[in-house]
Structures are given as C-alpha cells and as structure tokens.
Amino acid sequence: LVVVDNLHKTYSMGDVDVHALQGVSFSVERGEFLSIMGASGSGKSTLMNIIGCLDVPTGGRYFLDGRDVSRLKADQLADIRKYTIGFVFQGFNLLPRMSALENVELPMVYNGFSSTERKERAMEALKVVGLEDRALHQPHQLSGGQQQRVAIARALANQAPLILADEPTGNLDTHTSEEVMNLFCMLNREKGRTIIMVTHEPDLARYGRRVVTFRDGLLIHDEKVMSG
Amino acid sequence: LVVVDNLHKTYSMGDVDVHALQGVSFSVERGEFLSIMGASGSGKSTLMNIIGCLDVPTGGRYFLDGRDVSRLKADQLADIRKYTIGFVFQGFNLLPRMSALENVELPMVYNGFSSTERKERAMEALKVVGLEDRALHQPHQLSGGQQQRVAIARALANQAPLILADEPTGNLDTHTSEEVMNLFCMLNREKGRTIIMVTHEPDLARYGRRVVTFRDGLLIHDEKVMSG
Numbered sequence: 001l002v003v004v005d006n007l008h009k010t011y012s013m014g015d016v017d018v019h020a021l022q023g024v025s026f027s028v029e030r031g032e033f034l035s036i037m038g039a040s041g042s043g044k045s046t047l048m049n050i051i052g053c054l055d056v057p058t059g060g061r062y063f064l065d066g067r068d069v070s071r072l073k074a075d076q077l078a079d080i081r082k083y084t085i086g087f088v089f090q091g092f093n094l095l096p097r098m099s100a101l102e103n104v105e106l107p108m109v110y111n112g113f114s115s116t117e118r119k120e121r122a123m124e125a126l127k128v129v130g131l132e133d134r135a136l137h138q139p140h141q142l143s144g145g146q147q148q149r150v151a152i153a154r155a156l157a158n159q160a161p162l163i164l165a166d167e168p169t170g171n172l173d174t175h176t177s178e179e180v181m182n183l184f185c186m187l188n189r190e191k192g193r194t195i196i197m198v199t200h201e202p203d204l205a206r207y208g209r210r211v212v213t214f215r216d217g218l219l220i221h222d223e224k225v226m227s228g
Numbered sequence: 229l230v231v232v233d234n235l236h237k238t239y240s241m242g243d244v245d246v247h248a249l250q251g252v253s254f255s256v257e258r259g260e261f262l263s264i265m266g267a268s269g270s271g272k273s274t275l276m277n278i279i280g281c282l283d284v285p286t287g288g289r290y291f292l293d294g295r296d297v298s299r300l301k302a303d304q305l306a307d308i309r310k311y312t313i314g315f316v317f318q319g320f321n322l323l324p325r326m327s328a329l330e331n332v333e334l335p336m337v338y339n340g341f342s343s344t345e346r347k348e349r350a351m352e353a354l355k356v357v358g359l360e361d362r363a364l365h366q367p368h369q370l371s372g373g374q375q376q377r378v379a380i381a382r383a384l385a386n387q388a389p390l391i392l393a394d395e396p397t398g399n400l401d402t403h404t405s406e407e408v409m410n411l412f413c414m415l416n417r418e419k420g421r422t423i424i425m426v427t428h429e430p431d432l433a434r435y436g437r438r439v440v441t442f443r444d445g446l447l448i449h450d451e452k453v454m455s456g
C-alpha cells in the first residue's frame with residue numbers, strides 16, 4: 001500500500017541545511033500495523049507528513065497504492081487526503097471554533113455521508129474514546145488528553161483505509177493509552193485498516209506487528225514483533 | 229510555599245456544569261519536588277493554572293508564599309507570573325513568530341537581565357536541552373519534542389523559584405525524558421527550586437520525592453517516594 005524509495009527531505013535555512021530525511025526506503029503492506037520509533041528530531045513527523053500527502057520530499061519517490069504520488073495533481077492529492085488517509089496529528093490540529101462533534105464529523109463531509117449518518121458515526125467515535133459527554137465542548141474547553149482523543153476519534157469516524165497516527169498517546173495516562181492501542185488493534189484485525197503509528201513508548205510500539213526505528217533521518221532498524 | 233485550601237473550579241456550559249475541581253487541599257514546602265498524576269480530564273491542568281496565577285478558583289483559597297492570591301490585584305498577579313513562577317505548558321505555548329532563542333529569553337526581559345545576559349542564559353538553557361543548533365528556528369520549524377524542550381528551556385532560563393511543569397515529556401523519547409528528569413532533580417537539589425510536575429508516567433513521577441494522584445477533580449492519594 002505504501003512504498004517509499006530513497007526519500008530525502010532537506011530544509012534550507014539560509015546558509016545552513018537541515019537534512020531531516022537522508023534516504024529512507026521501506027514498504028508497508030495493506031493490513032499491516034507498523035510502529036515507528038526514534039529520538040526527538042529524528043525525522044518521524046517529516047516522514048508521516050510525506051506519507052500523508054501533506055508535504056513533498058526533496059528527493060526519492062513515494063508510491064501510494066501503486067501510484068507515484070509526485071506525479072499527481074493538487075486536486076488528486078486533496079482527494080487522497082480526504083478519502084484514503086485518516087491522520088492523527090502530533091499537535092492534534094483541531095479547529096478551535098468548532099465543537100468536538102463538528103471536528104470529528106469534518107472528514108466525513110467529503111465522503112458522501114448524510115448529515116444524520118455523520119452525526120451518528122461521530123457520536124459513536126466519541127463514545128469509543130470516552131468523550132460523548134464532551135461532544136459540544138470546543139478544544140479550549142477540553143483537557144490536553146481529551147483534545148488528543150478527539151483527534152483520534154476524527155481519524156476513526158471516516159472510513160479511511162490508511163491511518164497515520166503521530167504520537168497518539170503523548171498526553172494520555174497509561175490506562176487510556178492501552179485502550180487506544182486496543183482500539184487500533186481492533187481496527188487493524190477486524191476491519192483490515194492499515195496503521196502506521198509513531199510512538200516513543202516501547203511497550204506501546206509492540207501492539208503493532210512490526211517496529212522500525214529512526215535515527216538522524218535514517219531507518220536503522222526493522223523488526224517483526226513476536227506475538228506473545 | 230504553595231497552600232491550596234478546598235479549591236473548587238466549575239465551568240458552566242449552559243445548563244450543564246463541569247466540576248473540574250471538587251475540593252482540593254494540600255500544601256507544598258519550599259524546595260519540594262512533587263509529582264501529580266491522574267487520568268485524562270481529572271483536573272491536573274486546571275489546578276496548575278490556578279497555582280500559576282493564570283486562572284481563578286470558583287471556591288476555596290490559594291496562598292502563595294503566605295499571601296492570599298485571591299486578594300491580589302492584576303498587576304501583582306502579573307508580577308508573580310513574571311518573577312516567581314516558571315511554567316512549562318502542556319501545549320508548549322511558544323510564540324510562533326519568534327525564534328527558539330527569543331522564546332527562551334522572553335521571561336527574562338521582565339527580570340532586569342541585560343540583553344547580553346539574556347542571550348547567554350538563553351543559549352545556555354538551549355544547550356542544556358540539546359537545542360543550541362536550533363536557536364534560530366521558529367516553532368513551526370521544530371519537531372514536537374524540540375518545541376517541548378524549548379518550553380522547558382524557557383522555564384529554566386529565568387530564575388523563578390517555583391517551576392510548574394505540565395506534562396513536560398509527553399512528546400519526548402525515553403532517553404530525552406530521563407535527561408529532563410535529571411535536569412529537574414539537579415535544579416531541585418542543587419539550586420533549591422521548588423518543582424510541581426504533572427506526568428502520566430509512573431516511572432517519571434518517582435524522580436520527585438512525593439506523588440499525589442487525582443481522580444475526577446479530587447486528590448485521592450498522597451505518598452512519599454522511598455528513595456532507592
């Protein structure tokens with residue numbers, strides 16, 4: 001489903017270049033559950049933004065479902081972001097003037113769901129993350145972990161086959177983090193959704209079936225998780 | 229240094245009331261290192277905002293250094309926030325149009341440091357958190373963990389006697405998190421700074437000497453950490 005080939009990403013800051021990705025290659029099959037780990041600043045979010053069609057590499061290629069993403073036009077990329085990918089952002093990226101419910105409904109607006117269906121699926125997703133009684137709160141009226149859970153609910157509610165979760169549990173207590181991991185496992189095993197998740201916690205990384213590790217913009221390790 | 233007495237905080241949302249704090253009482257001595265744990269939404273950030281003089285309780289009282297904070301005027305509260313308290317926010321709260329260096333210098337502008345001293349202390353703080361080569365980046369040019377470390381550096385650089393850290397390691401890998409904890413220990417033991425830290429991770433909570441636990445707006449547990 002996802003193939004990255006020798007990806008490079010360099011940011012130019014005047015006379016200094018920051019090499020965020022220095023030649024990353026790997027592939028992810030449909031139905032996989034992959035965890036990505038690595039030190040702060042090692043390039044994980046940069047990679048996720050490229051896979052999520054939110055950013056373009058400086059070099060190398062990215063194929064999504066066999067199509068070379070760098071060859072696609074802006075409206076085709078927008079379609080991919082709307083229909084194919086559900087993104088849980090590291091900074092949540094909720095719209096501040098909308099309620100939790102409206103934030104969760106937003107991706108479904110594009111997907112042809114009726115207004116009734118959107119509201120039902122959004123309330124269901126909020127219930128799954130334990131926030132049905134916060135549906136009408138705006139982001140500033142929610143705790144940090146609650147905002148993170150709304151971002152997770154938003155990625156769940158539309159039916160995107162690929163879920164990209166960038167540090168989905170950084171603001172959650174241990175118990176809630178495990179619930180989120182079990183939820184991802186269920187989506188992966190029962191609903192066949194492909195999941196790529198960035199996490200800093202080795203225990204949570206092992207809910208997936210494969211763990212890759214980044215350092216300084218390069219993949220340095222790739223191992224299958226022995227299910228135990 | 230910090231005494232809270234039967235603190236209540238209620239948010240009114242039309243016909244529904246959210247009781248974020250339901251009668252919280254405890255005290256923190258000068259020189260203590262206290263960790264606060266509890267589930268997402270249990271009231272930790274709400275308490276931190278009151279202790280940090282950023283919010284007012286609906287009921288109960290808060291004494292800082294013996295003074296009833298609810299009796300103070302706006303400019304006295306502003307002075308406390310500038311000189312007495314260093315705050316690491318859960319959402320980092322960096323100013324987007326300023327560089328990392330300028331963000332770290334900002335609290336020192338009020339404290340009578342000369343422009344040369346501010347720059348030196350800010351670069352030193354950035355070096356301590358491993359970001360001296362990111363000094364000129366703006367927040368959007370930094371990774372999530374790097375933004376969090378800039379927020380930590382900002383609380384370090386000015387010499388506030390009370391440090392309030394709301395989830396300072398949520399976006400940091402294990403190794404960097406431990407470095408931050410060791411840094412807090414050093415500030416506490418060698419420089420005598422009082423530290424109140426919210427964390428979700430039991431291992432990190434034990435770097436402090438006392439752990440209190442919240443549930444549903446109430447303190448349910450308070451234990452000394454046996455140093456080991």
Ligand SMILES: Nc1ncnc2c1ncn2[C@@H]1O[C@H](COP(=O)(O)OP(=O)(O)OP(=O)(O)O)[C@@H](O)[C@H]1O
Pocket residue numbers: 134137140141142143144145146171173239240241246247248266267268269270271272273274275318
């Ligand atoms: N401005 C507000 N209006 C209404 N409710 C609010 C507001 N701010 C916070 N709340 C509610 O108060 C409760 C406590 O929030 P708080 O941010 O203190 O939780 P927390 O313990 O810091 O959680 P987390 O671990 O997720 O950061 C939450 O249930 C939240 O929905």
Ligand SMILES: Nc1ncnc2c1ncn2[C@@H]1O[C@H](COP(=O)(O)OP(=O)(O)OP(=O)(O)O)[C@@H](O)[C@H]1O
Pocket residue numbers: 011012013018019020038039040041042043044045046047090362365368369370371372373374399401
């Ligand atoms: N717009 C930008 N301009 C310049 N440098 C950038 C920009 N965005 C990111 N960087 C740099 O690229 C590197 C990789 O950033 P990235 O956000 O991918 O890290 P990360 O692995 O997600 O880290 P974290 O675990 O802290 O979230 C960092 O060193 C960062 O400073």
Ligand SMILES: [Mg+2]
Pocket residue numbers: 044045046090166371372373
């Ligand atoms: Mg990141």
Ligand SMILES: [Mg+2]
Pocket residue numbers: 143144145272273274318394
């Ligand atoms: Mg909080």
